[in-house]
Amino acid sequence: MNHSKKVIYLDNAATTPMAPEVIDAMAEVMKNTYGNASSVYSVGRAAKAILEQARESVAKSLNCLASEVYFTGCGSEADNWAIKGYAMANKTKGNHIITTKIEHHAVLHPCEYLEKNGFEVTYLPVDETGLVSLEDVKNAIKENTILISVMYANNEVGTIEPIEEIAKIAKEHGICMHTDAVQAVGAEPIDFKALGVDMLSLSAHKFNGPKGVGALIIRKGLRIAPFMHGGAQERSKRAGTENLAGIVGLSKALELAVSNLADKQPKIRAMRDYLISEIEKNIPYIRFNGHREKRLSNNVNFCFRYIEGESLLLMLDINGICASSGSACTSGSLDPSHVLLALGLPHEIAHGSLRLTLSAQTTKEEIDDTVSALKEIVHRLRLMSPIYDMSLEQQ
Amino acid sequence: MYTEKVMDHFTNPRNVGELEGADGVGQVGNAKCGDIMKISLKIENDVILDAKFKTFGCGAAVATSSMATEMIIGKTLEEALAITNQAVVEALEGLPPAKIHCSVLAEEAIKAAISDYYVKTGREIPGNTCTGCCGSCGHDHGCETEEE
Numbered sequence: 001m002n003h004s005k006k007v008i009y010l011d012n013a014a015t016t017p018m019a020p021e022v023i024d025a026m027a028e029v030m031k032n033t034y035g036n037a038s039s040v041y042s043v044g045r046a047a048k049a050i051l052e053q054a055r056e057s058v059a060k061s062l063n064c065l066a067s068e069v070y071f072t073g074c075g076s077e078a079d080n081w082a083i084k085g086y087a088m089a090n091k092t093k094g095n096h097i098i099t100t101k102i103e104h105h106a107v108l109h110p111c112e113y114l115e116k117n118g119f120e121v122t123y124l125p126v127d128e129t130g131l132v133s134l135e136d137v138k139n140a141i142k143e144n145t146i147l148i149s150v151m152y153a154n155n156e157v158g159t160i161e162p163i164e165e166i167a168k169i170a171k172e173h174g175i176c177m178h179t180d181a182v183q184a185v186g187a188e189p190i191d192f193k194a195l196g197v198d199m200l201s202l203s204a205h206k207f208n209g210p211k212g213v214g215a216l217i218i219r220k221g222l223r224i225a226p227f228m229h230g231g232a233q234e235r236s237k238r239a240g241t242e243n244l245a246g247i248v249g250l251s252k253a254l255e256l257a258v259s260n261l262a263d264k265q266p267k268i269r270a271m272r273d274y275l276i277s278e279i280e281k282n283i284p285y286i287r288f289n290g291h292r293e294k295r296l297s298n299n300v301n302f303c304f305r306y307i308e309g310e311s312l313l314l315m316l317d318i319n320g321i322c323a324s325s326g327s328a329c330t331s332g333s334l335d336p337s338h339v340l341l342a343l344g345l346p347h348e349i350a351h352g353s354l355r356l357t358l359s360a361q362t363t364k365e366e367i368d369d370t371v372s373a374l375k376e377i378v379h380r381l382r383l384m385s386p387i388y389d390m391s392l393e394q395q
Numbered sequence: 396m397y398t399e400k401v402m403d404h405f406t407n408p409r410n411v412g413e414l415e416g417a418d419g420v421g422q423v424g425n426a427k428c429g430d431i432m433k434i435s436l437k438i439e440n441d442v443i444l445d446a447k448f449k450t451f452g453c454g455a456a457v458a459t460s461s462m463a464t465e466m467i468i469g470k471t472l473e474e475a476l477a478i479t480n481q482a483v484v485e486a487l488e489g490l491p492p493a494k495i496h497c498s499v500l501a502e503e504a505i506k507a508a509i510s511d512y513y514v515k516t517g518r519e520i521p522g523n524t525c526t527g528c529c530g531s532c533g534h535d536h537g538c539e540t541e542e543e
Binding site: 306307308309310311314315318327336346347348351383384385386387388389 | 397402405406408411413422426427428429430431432433449450451452453454456457
């Protein structure tokens with residue numbers, strides 16, 4: 001494959017490059033602080049001090065208490081823990097959980113697991129833009145409902161859910177509210193207290209931090225079973241020697257993301273809107289996916305009719321463009337993305353989806369190059385497509 | 396994930412298009428599953444003089460269609476009918492396990508196009524070319540077809 005071309009990275013929802021300041025902060029810890037934060041002697045205490053500083057920093061970035069920050073191995077662990085840990089600790093109160101059809105698999109699969117173990121789960125539908133309805137949330141609540149889990153923003157189509165309003169409903173009914181904010185933390189201003197949720201999941205590598213570290217913010221006083229049993233780390237809630245360098249990387253990356261957000265977000269949003277309008281102007285037979293306004297500032301998602309997503313990705317890759325698709329071929333199953341199907345897209349259209357996710361570094365030139373490559377590739381694949389012919393014949 | 400040969404046939408597919416006045420045309424797969432292959436053939440004295448394809452599908456679907464058309468041009472119908480999906484996979488120097496069904500689709504597309512020729516010319520189809528899943532009789536290659 002020809003990779004001599006400059007890479008245009010438009011898959012920032014998959015992961016992001018690490019910020020140089022984050023790498024420096026982590027290297028510093030790896031070089032100088034080898035101690036185990038649980039040890040009593042000075043070398044251990046030095047590690048503990050750095051750990052607690054990082055926790056304070058995360059708490060400040062998200063407006064929660066330091067004692068509410070629990071570091072995990074990744075965003076998926078945070079989601080798994082929130083769902084299974086809360087369900088296990090509160091099963092005497094009830095066994096019903098409410099979530100949505102468009103959650104990440106890190107929420108859906110734990111829910112399915114709980115269903116096999118005596119719990120009952122309601123998967124709320126979404127409208128054609130990916131929004132959950134507050135009425136549906138209210139109507140789904142039953143006597144035995146103990147937990148509501150709705151993602152802050154969808155990872156595929158970028159739709160931002162009304163979390164504050166759902167959290168209010170949950171609170172009125174005395175139900176615990178979790179939000180998977182993996183795609184939102186660092187990309188949207190997030191205030192844990194103001195949001196009113198009881199638990200929030202995040203992952204460092206989505207905001208220029210390292211892979212292999214995440215966090216679950218757990219409201220003080222909430223009953224939750226440990227996910228990892230063992231030592232007394234993380235207030236005896238998450239055993240395992242702390243990944244100190246990773247945790248420092250997470251806190252540094254979050255600090256940077258939050259402090260740059262007001263500057264960065266309008267720029268990314270303007271670039272996103274430019275990309276959307278250029279695609280709509282230049283390429284026919286497409287479908288815009290997600291909500292026009294209630295949308296992550298960096299997310300663009302379209303379906304290109306009569307072509308298949310993996311072919312599109314391979315062709316883009318040849319042009320040095322990194323993107324992602326919800327087609328079956330990229331998911332390794334016969335079905336296209338569960339999110340696109342939940343939005344009501346027919347299978348044949350969902351197969352032709354493309355997600356482009358920008359960063360603050362994305363330039364207008366990169367967008368122009370992407371649109372011109374995309375236009376040519378879509379045209380080329382359509383000329384090869386028997387269903388494009390059939391659709392032309394029908395017109 | 397793909398071999399160089401697959402990428403070569405994907406990026407420079409051979410024999411794309413449709414033959415005007417084709418002697419046999421076969422289309423298999425369905426859009427719901429994410430792949431459709433259509434092969435058209437020019438046949439004289441039971442020899443395939445030319446073949447063209449159109450495919451909606453992933454990289455492997457395009458590459459297997461391209462390779463399949465290359466493999467059958469110049470072959471007798473009997474020889475073309477004997478081409479298995481495994482032969483297409485081998486010619487492409489391998490496919491990821493999840494993509495083997497694309498090669499099955501290519502074999503079925505060839506068989507469907509040749510069957511169409513036999514039907515059009517009112518001849519008996521030699522041997523049993525029906526694998527039960529070429530799509531022309533309502534079956535498919537393992538995809539679920541229930542309507543929503």
